[in-house]
Amino acid sequence: MINFDSIKHVRGESQFVYDFIPFEKVLYAYVFYSPVAHGIIKKINLDNALGIPGVRYIFTYKDITGENQVGGIIQDEVLLAENEVDFIGQPIALVVADNFLTAKHAAKLIKCDIEELPSIFDPREAFQKGSLIIPPRVFSLGDVDEAWKECDVIVEDRVESGSQEHLYLETQGSIAFPVENEGIKIFSSTQNPTGVQRVAARVLNMPMNKIEVDVLRIGGGFGGKEDQATHWAVLTAMAAKKLQTAVKLILPRQEDMRITGKRHPYSTDFKIGLKKDGKIVAYEVTYYQNAGAAADLSPAILERTLFHTTNSYYIPNVRATAISCKTNLPPFTAFRGFGGPQAMFVMECALYKASQVLGIDYHQLQKINLLKDGDEFPYGQRAENCRAKVCYDSLEKIYKVDEVKGRIEKFNNQNRFIKKSYSIMPVCFGISFTTTFLNQASALVHVYTDGSVSISTAAVEMGQGVNAKLINIASRVFSIPPTRIKLETTNTTRIANTSPTAASKGSDLNGFATMEACQAILKRLKKLAATELKIEDENQIEFKDEVVYCKGEKTDLTWNKIVQKAYVNRVSLSAHAFHATPGLYFDRDTSKGHPFAYHVYGTALIEVTVDCLRGTYKLDSVQVVHDLGETLHPVVDKGQIEGGIVQGIGWMTMEEIIYDKRGKLITDSLSTYKIPDVYGAPEKIEIHFLENAPNDFGPFKSKAVGEPPFMYGIGAFFAILKAMNVFRPGLEIKFIAPMTHERVLMTLYSEVKEKVRL
Amino acid sequence: MRKIKIQFKLNHNDIVVETFPNRRLLDLLRDDLNLTGTKEGCGIGECGACTILINNKAVNSCLILAPEVDGKEVLTIEGLSSNGQLTTLQENFLKYGAIQCGFCTPGMVLSAHALLIKNSQPIEDEIKDAIAGNLCRCTGYKQIIEAIKATVKS
Numbered sequence: 001m002i003n004f005d006s007i008k009h010v011r012g013e014s015q016f017v018y019d020f021i022p023f024e025k026v027l028y029a030y031v032f033y034s035p036v037a038h039g040i041i042k043k044i045n046l047d048n049a050l051g052i053p054g055v056r057y058i059f060t061y062k063d064i065t066g067e068n069q070v071g072g073i074i075q076d077e078v079l080l081a082e083n084e085v086d087f088i089g090q091p092i093a094l095v096v097a098d099n100f101l102t103a104k105h106a107a108k109l110i111k112c113d114i115e116e117l118p119s120i121f122d123p124r125e126a127f128q129k130g131s132l133i134i135p136p137r138v139f140s141l142g143d144v145d146e147a148w149k150e151c152d153v154i155v156e157d158r159v160e161s162g163s164q165e166h167l168y169l170e171t172q173g174s175i176a177f178p179v180e181n182e183g184i185k186i187f188s189s190t191q192n193p194t195g196v197q198r199v200a201a202r203v204l205n206m207p208m209n210k211i212e213v214d215v216l217r218i219g220g221g222f223g224g225k226e227d228q229a230t231h232w233a234v235l236t237a238m239a240a241k242k243l244q245t246a247v248k249l250i251l252p253r254q255e256d257m258r259i260t261g262k263r264h265p266y267s268t269d270f271k272i273g274l275k276k277d278g279k280i281v282a283y284e285v286t287y288y289q290n291a292g293a294a295a296d297l298s299p300a301i302l303e304r305t306l307f308h309t310t311n312s313y314y315i316p317n318v319r320a321t322a323i324s325c326k327t328n329l330p331p332f333t334a335f336r337g338f339g340g341p342q343a344m345f346v347m348e349c350a351l352y353k354a355s356q357v358l359g360i361d362y363h364q365l366q367k368i369n370l371l372k373d374g375d376e377f378p379y380g381q382r383a384e385n386c387r388a389k390v391c392y393d394s395l396e397k398i399y400k401v402d403e404v405k406g407r408i409e410k411f412n413n414q415n416r417f418i419k420k421s422y423s424i425m426p427v428c429f430g431i432s433f434t435t436t437f438l439n440q441a442s443a444l445v446h447v448y449t450d451g452s453v454s455i456s457t458a459a460v461e462m463g464q465g466v467n468a469k470l471i472n473i474a475s476r477v478f479s480i481p482p483t484r485i486k487l488e489t490t491n492t493t494r495i496a497n498t499s500p501t502a503a504s505k506g507s508d509l510n511g512f513a514t515m516e517a518c519q520a521i522l523k524r525l526k527k528l529a530a531t532e533l534k535i536e537d538e539n540q541i542e543f544k545d546e547v548v549y550c551k552g553e554k555t556d557l558t559w560n561k562i563v564q565k566a567y568v569n570r571v572s573l574s575a576h577a578f579h580a581t582p583g584l585y586f587d588r589d590t591s592k593g594h595p596f597a598y599h600v601y602g603t604a605l606i607e608v609t610v611d612c613l614r615g616t617y618k619l620d621s622v623q624v625v626h627d628l629g630e631t632l633h634p635v636v637d638k639g640q641i642e643g644g645i646v647q648g649i650g651w652m653t654m655e656e657i658i659y660d661k662r663g664k665l666i667t668d669s670l671s672t673y674k675i676p677d678v679y680g681a682p683e684k685i686e687i688h689f690l691e692n693a694p695n696d697f698g699p700f701k702s703k704a705v706g707e708p709p710f711m712y713g714i715g716a717f718f719a720i721l722k723a724m725n726v727f728r729p730g731l732e733i734k735f736i737a738p739m740t741h742e743r744v745l746m747t748l749y750s751e752v753k754e755k756v757r758l
Numbered sequence: 759m760r761k762i763k764i765q766f767k768l769n770h771n772d773i774v775v776e777t778f779p780n781r782r783l784l785d786l787l788r789d790d791l792n793l794t795g796t797k798e799g800c801g802i803g804e805c806g807a808c809t810i811l812i813n814n815k816a817v818n819s820c821l822i823l824a825p826e827v828d829g830k831e832v833l834t835i836e837g838l839s840s841n842g843q844l845t846t847l848q849e850n851f852l853k854y855g856a857i858q859c860g861f862c863t864p865g866m867v868l869s870a871h872a873l874l875i876k877n878s879q880p881i882e883d884e885i886k887d888a889i890a891g892n893l894c895r896c897t898g899y900k901q902i903i904e905a906i907k908a909t910v911k912s
Contacts, residue, residue: 009860010848010867012795012835019794167895169799169807169861219797219861220895253800463859463896635855639897643858646898670804670893678886678899685900 005217005461016219017173017189018250026175027056029239029249030103032093032110033259034085037121037328037663039114041083041092048109049095054102057243058110059094059235066205070234072195072227074133077294077331079203079234085114086293087330088664089259091231096239096247121663123267123288123325133291133324134299139306139591141378142317147282151273155354159270159346159735163290163657164263164650165667166335167675168462170219171256172229176236177246183210184237189218190229191460192500197492199230200237208492211237215490221462222647223334226500227297228260257668261333262657264301265290266342272350278360278368282317285309285346289339291324292331297338298324303434305339307379307595311347312388312428313366314375328663334502336647336710340429345652345714348425349735352718362718363424367392371428380592387601387627391690392426395603395625398688404607412726417613420620421723425715426603429708430596431504431697432584438499439581439597441509445474445517447573451546451560453478455517456488457510458498464706465636466506470514472632473699477518479543480559504706507632508597509579511699517577524571525562532557532565581697597697600704602626602690604645604712606682610723615745617720619649619682624712626687629695629703641687641709648713650676652737653720724748764828769837777824784808784819787834795835795864799893806892809865810834816872818891835864838871847871847909854905858896866892870906879910 008014046058061068061080071077081092093110097103120126148154174188174196184204188196193213201208213233218225232249239247251259266287273282287305291298302322309320320343351369355362371388395401401424408420433439444456455474459466467487475482492498499509522543530538533550542549548557566573586593604624610617622645631637654674658666667673674680694701720739725731728748736743761776768791777786787793787810796819799807803818810819811833812826839845847870850856857863866889873880873888880888885906894902 005860006852006857007844009857009863010844010851011839012793012864014860015794016797016861018797019788167893169797169805169859169893169895171799218859220859222895253802463861465858639855639858639901642898642900643896644898647895669802670800671802675893675895676898677891677893678889678903681899685898 005467015216016170017175017187018170020175020187022175022177023246026246026248027096027098027239027243028100028103029236029247030095030100030107031091031255031259032095032107034081034088034090034092034114036085036114036116037088038119039085039116041081041085042113042115044092045111046093048111049106052102052106052109054098055106056096056098057239059096059239060092063242064203064238066203069202070199070230071295073297073299074295077296079231087328089330091259094235094239096243119328119663121327121329121659123290123327126325126327127288127323131326133295133326136321136323137302137306137591138319138321139309139378140319141376144282144284144317144319147317148273151281152276153354153358154271154273155350155357156269156271157349157353157735159268159349161266161342161345161737163265163332164335164655165257165657165673166222166224166262168220168222168224171251171253172225172232172260173250174233174236175246175248176233176240178240178244181210183212184241185212185214186233186237187214187216188229188233189225190215190233191218191221191225191462191502192227192229193460193490193492194498195227195500196230196233200234203234204238204241213492215460218460218462222336223338223502224260226334226502228333254669257673258665259330261292261296261331263335263651264298264332264339264342268346270346270350272354274354274358278358278365280313280315280369283310283315283350284319287322287342289322289324290327290329290332292327292329294331296331296333298332300435301334301339305343307430307434308340308343309347309378311344312371312426312601313347313369314371315369318378320378329659336644337707338503340707341648341651341711341714344427344711345737348714348718352721366424366426370426379595381594381596383599385598387690387693388426388428391601391603391625391627394688394690395424395605398625399605399623401605404605417611418609419612419723419726420607420609421719421726422605422607423715423719423722424603424605425712427601427708427711429600429711431508431598431600431704432581432596433499433503433505434586434595436584436586436595439505439509439584440499440579441513442495442576442578443510443513443517444494444576445514445521445574447521447563449564449567451484451563453480453485454488455485455514456491456494457514458490458495459506459510460490460501462501464506464640465633466501466510468636469507469632470510473511473514474518476700477515477522478559480546504704504708508698508704509581513577513579515699516579517575520575520577521573525566528566528569528571529557529562598695598703600627600708602708602712604715606715606719608716608719608723610720610744612724612727612748615741615748617741617744619716621684622682622712623686624688625690626709627690627693627703628705629693629698630701631689632700632702637705638687640705642685644707644709645685645712646676646681648710649682649716650680650713652713652717653739654680656738656740720744762825764825766827766829767831769834779823779825781824782820783822783824783827786824787819793834793836797861797864799861806869807862807865809868809892811868811872814872814875816869835868838867846912847874847906850905850908854901854908856897856902856905862892862894866894866902874909882907
């Protein structure tokens with residue numbers, strides 16, 4: 001099975017917003033942004049910039065005809081700064097000119113006097129000063145305070161996890177142009193077409209029906225274009241409306257890195273209590289989420305952190321507090337895992353530290369505490385069809401973990417400075433938007449009189465292969481070849497009120513909607529075929545490989561013929577279906593409910609080699625047993641898992657976001673911020689799909705795939721840590737990610753008080 | 759600044775264009791010649807999305823000035839398949855799922871193509887070296903390496 005878009009990609013024919021020139025005359029925009037992290041705008045002078053030939057207009061907040069507000073969950077973020085700036089990179093003005101270079105040049109000539117105010121960059125400092133996005137959230141189960149008494153061992157520590165740049169290869173961008181009836185059409189590189197439409201309507205003071213958002217495909221999203229593609233789309237819409245011409249805005253890489261939000265850094269305190277035998281009795285954790293200067297999606301991300309506090313384990317007494325701290329950094333945003341990875345990293349740190357104190361092997365501790373059917377999560381839902389143990393056990397068996405251990409021990413005994421180690425990382429990830437109402441989607445399916453099929457849904461194709469999966473679903477329902485089916489662009493005029501393509505839910509929600517729309521058409525066709533074949537029971541009609549079967553016998557009717565007959569008999573060949581995930585609810589007051597349709601499980605085995613003289617390391621292999629339900633598309637799913645793993649490893653090992661003391665991003669280009677290249681990726685990746693694992697809550701028994709594999713990457717941190725511990729037993733460990741080569745070296749040697757005995 | 763005339767072979771055809779001497783080759787290809795298959799990912803030669811071939815060598819077109827190709831042969835992704843027929847390399851990118859969002863794909867394919875011109879039987883390390891300058895944020899590279907390996911075998 002070949003991914004839908006691939007042929008165009010491999011020929012360089014597929015278009016992204018960035019390639020798209022719908023008109024001969026297009027103006028180009030460039031964002032002028034705040035150079036200080038916090039301050040009052042005293043004066044802004046545009047004269048010099050406006051004097052440049054080719055500059056058409058410079059927009060400030062004064063040009064906004066509607067509301068200067070882009071905040072989604074909380075209305076706390078202006079599109080263009082008014083009197084105050086809250087982070088370096090905050091848009092202040094938009095220069096529009098005949099070409100990109102003129103716009104960029106003019107932006108440099110804007111004079112903006114800003115009186116600097118004190119800034120906060122550290123989430124704990126923000127918390128102490130009461131600078132919060134929302135009041136703290138708490139999830140609890142059992143009675144933690146009482147439970148400490150039962151514990152044989154109690155361990156506490158602090159964990160820091162770093163930010164991460166999405167680095168979608170296609171930077172943020174949009175092109176907007178006026179259409180008749182005072183409307184605006186926007187081509188945006190967004191995961192959230194309706195989000196763009198809603199905010200554009202608010203900012204331009206127009207009804208939503210006059211704004212059409214169209215997304216052909218996007219060059220990677222990873223969450224970075226869920227909420228933060230909106231700004232650029234709305235800016236182009238505003239400029240197009242005012243100047244009555246097409247306006248294009250593509251963020252250059254450096255601006256994209258400086259201005260747009262990234263994964264939330266977290267600083268966390270944990271306390272874990274266990275019995276001597278390794279059973280976890282109680283777990284208390286306080287997350288300080290660095291949210292940046294505005295809410296963006298932080299409250300929802302904070303909540304998902306709480307949902308994933310205990311990862312793949314059962315803990316009877318839990319109290320998890322999460323605090324969203326407002327700082328003067330660009331608002332942090334959605335990124336694959338959506339707060340889940342941050343929680344799961346802390347959980348593993350707690351187990352690792354406990355294992356050292358208890359003297360029980362870390363992986364033994366994991367196994368003792370694995371989640372099983374009926375166990376209650378801290379949010380009240382119980383584990384059903386739990387595959388934590390079967391994934392873990394299968395992994396040990398398939399990849400012969402005992403042999404791996406022996407091989408590594410032997411190697412380490414023979415090598416003084418080079419140490420190998422392995423780590424096992426179980427993952428349990430909840431599938432559904434935790435904001436229940438977002439779990440809805442619709443699909444519009446047309447069958448044309450020649451038998452070809454067109455599908456529109458709310459799903460945005462961003463490389464995750466959702467289009468291929470939707471075609472697969474329609475092809476299976478109609479029993480026609482995928483080549484007869486076309487997936488249309490995601491368009492707010494065809495499909496209204498779309499949920500963002502996020503939360504790994506794109507294929508589930510839109511897949512079900514597509515399936516239901518196709519089934520509605522199929523039902524009509526079957527009924528017609530029954531009439532044609534003069535039988536009463538339409539259930540005896542079957543469509544197989546473009547042929548109509550009656551009572552299991554082939555007939556003369558084909559797909560094409562029956563479609564033609566339907567048209568002539570005035571039977572509708574189109575259907576719109578709406579799907580809402582059933583059974584979901586969550587009470588935010590009690591923090592209890594059933595927020596997830598199901599969970600995805602899996603376990604990874606990660607092997608590393610660390611050069612303990614130089615601090616360098618390499619990832620030898622990642623081997624995985626992953627629960628996909630019954631895969632809809634093995635090639636796509638394998639790609640998602642492998643890509644997720646490498647991205648997760650990047651977050652844990654080499655991707656380091658650094659700000660200077662003034663809140664300016666230092667790692668603002670690809671020469672200073674490193675994502676895994678072919679050598680940063682593991683030498684070997686093997687994926688084993690868990691067998692006999694149907695999922696009743698996914699289309700054709702499948703499971704979502706996007707986010708869960710990311711968290712296998714957490715295992716890389718512990719594999720490296722274990723190797724460091726082999727080299728220097730008793731090494732004092734600090735749980736600070738990413739574990740860069742530099743950090744390995746500094747950890748191994750910076751605190752050496754006496755000469756290391758080598 | 760005055761435009762200058764340059765002459766080169768682009769995707770097997772001779773062409774003459776007038777361009778400013780400080781114009782990046784990337785912009786000449788994309789904006790003036792409408793060959794948008796070549797992508798800009800970073801603009802500083804780190805990501806490889808703008809990879810093209812000059813005289814059969816893979817280069818980042820964001821780091822080359824347009825006049826530098828005067829008298830040379832340039833191949834972009836649009837010129838790779840002849841008469842609409844995909845090359846074996848392209849076929850294998852499809853077959854092995856070496857493509858997700860597609861933005862890095864043209865550069866990745868051309869880096870691999872340049873390797874295979876120079877060395878028809880590369881070992882895995884040579885394959886990795888050839889694509890070490892091309893970043894992909896989606897795949898994790900394994901399927902890309904497999905696609906190139908399969909091309910070598912055939």
